[in-house]
Structures are given as C-alpha cells and as structure tokens.
Amino acid sequence: MLIAPPFEIGPLDPAAQRAVRELAAAAEQHDGVAPLSEQFLLNLSVDDEWVTHVVAHDKLGATIGYAQIDRSGDVASAELVVRPERRRNGTGRLLLRIAERDATLPARSGEPGQHGKTLHVWAHGDLPEARGLAEKAGYRPARELLFLARPLDKDLPAPRPVPVGLRLRTFVPGHDDGAWLGLNARAFASHPEQGRLSPADLAARQAEPWFDPDGFFLVESADSGEPALRAFLWTKVEQPGPDGTRDGEIYVVGVAPESQSLGLGSLLTSVALAHLAEVGCTRAVLYVEGDNTPALATYEKAGFTRAGSHVQYTRA
Structure with a gap:
C-alpha cells in the first residue's frame, strides 16, 4: 500500500x-x-x-x-x-x-x-x-543500553568453581529448548524484550549462522532426580574483522530468581571469557541495561569498560 x-x-x-x-x-x-x-x-x-x-x-x-x-x-x-x-x-x-x-x-x-x-x-x-x-x-531518553568490552589477550579472571550440588554443561538443541525458555522467562520476567522470547524466537536464533551449542552453557542441579536449570550463559562469536580482530559476545546471562545468591553470574562470566579466548576471539563484548547495578558491578570486576551506548527515546 x-x-x-x-x-x-x-x-x-x-x-x-x-x-x-x-x-x-x-x-x-x-x-x-x-x-x-x-x-x-x-x-x-x-x-x-x-x-x-x-x-x-x-x-x-x-x-x-x-x-x-x-x-x-x-x-x-x-x-x-x-x-x-x-x-x-x-x-x-x-x-x-x-x-x-x-x-x-x-x-x-x-x-x-x-x-x-x-x-x-x-x-x-x-x-x-x-x-x-x-x-x-520532542523526545527524551527513556532507557539506556550500555555496550561494554574488554580485551582477551591477558589478565583473564580465574575460572570460578561450580557450587556444590550443581553442574555445568552445554545446551542440547531439541532437548533443552522448553526448559531453557521457562528459565529465561523467569530470569527476565521484567525485561521488555528478553523475557518474551518464544519457541519461534529461539528457533530463529538457532537457525542463524553464528549459533553454536558449544558456546551455550547451562548450570543445573546435580541431583539424581530430574535436574532443574538454575542459570545459563549464551555466547555469540562474530566474523573476524579485516584487521584480524574478532569479537565474542556474552549474548545473554540469566539466573533463576531463587539462585541469585550463589554467585552464578560471576561464574558464568569467567566461563564466557575462557571460552571466547579459546575459540580465537580477541575482544569480549556485551550489552547491559544502564540501571542494572549488580550486573555492572560483576562486569566491572571482570575487566569490562564502557565502549558505547544505545538509547531508547520516547515523547516527553
């Protein structure tokens, strides 16, 4: 039309x-x-x-x-x-x-x-x-999304131990989809975009050329019964730049509300940095809400600094 x-x-x-x-x-x-x-x-x-x-x-x-x-x-x-x-x-x-x-x-x-x-x-x-x-x-800023980065050439934080009773493994497409969607919805219940991801949204990302289940990590309970997901880390490796540099993104980190006190965010950040360095990335990057103070503190301790920002505007 x-x-x-x-x-x-x-x-x-x-x-x-x-x-x-x-x-x-x-x-x-x-x-x-x-x-x-x-x-x-x-x-x-x-x-x-x-x-x-x-x-x-x-x-x-x-x-x-x-x-x-x-x-x-x-x-x-x-x-x-x-x-x-x-x-x-x-x-x-x-x-x-x-x-x-x-x-x-x-x-x-x-x-x-x-x-x-x-x-x-x-x-x-x-x-x-x-x-x-x-x-x-007549628009004014309503939300800020910070872009953080850190080099992967040195001073990587030491991998943190997995808490007793939990285990770390990689995502299995087709097997973990439903459980991950449930955890993602709970971890990001108040987030305007991430918390609304549907099975179709997950499938669309799995179909992208960058998707690699070996860079998608899950933390689950180690009980002999049905394991429950507690947290997850999803990474994304970009194509190399013309100068040979390569960014690896901490795409999303989510922690179940009942597991927030276990330090899983810091654990998964160290896992991400080690994985991205291992697959040949020269810089780690991520996006985080400008008002997410706990996450900003975690990433600052891991050596990230501000490299840019994205602003959402609305009518004043």
Missing part, C-alpha cells in the same frame, strides 16, 4: 529485505554502529499484525530509508535508518511521523491491543544526528 510517494508500507519480499540489509550495512560502515538490532533484522521476513515495515524510495526506486514498528510488547518499539548520503532532507523525520501514527492510532474494534501504544524509538550508538532528530521531535 502506497501512502505518499516515496514511502511504502507492507510486508517485505526477499528483494526488499536484501535492499534493507544493504542499506543497514552502508549506514553501519559510515556510522561505526549497526542501525538495526538483531531482533529487528530477524523481523524483516515477518508479515504479521504486530509489525509494520516502512520503506522510503527515491525517484529511481532505490531504497534510501527504512523504519520498523514492533507493537508486540507493552509499548511500541521502533528503529529507523536513512542512507548516509540522503540524510538531512526530511526522510528521517517523515519515517518517525509514520511510526508515531502507526503506534498511537486508537485500537480498532476487536483488535488485540496492537495499536494505541506509547512509541519508544531506539538510537543505536546515540549518534548526534539521531539525538538531534529526537530532541526536535
């Missing part, structure tokens, strides 16, 4: 998905930070009532901008990107206006809460251009 040239709303066919990925890659090369998060990239192939895709074209049909609005949570979350050489011509502001209209229109009769939501917009890297666009549109 065409709104007004050159904007188009609707599901993305494979060619349109490739064009958006190429646009995102060009923006990342220019800005030094990816404009679209992993979940939003996975959503490119989604054609459902809770997601809206908006593509901006120039007069020749080339893709010069993209916005996605995800209304599956309590608030509507949006990300947008404009080709670097086509910025400062109003495309970003128009994409934002379309996102605002899509998110906040009153819900239609019988619609399961998809519209009529507050809009939150991510600015990955919180670049000056994005910050300026948000401020001019």
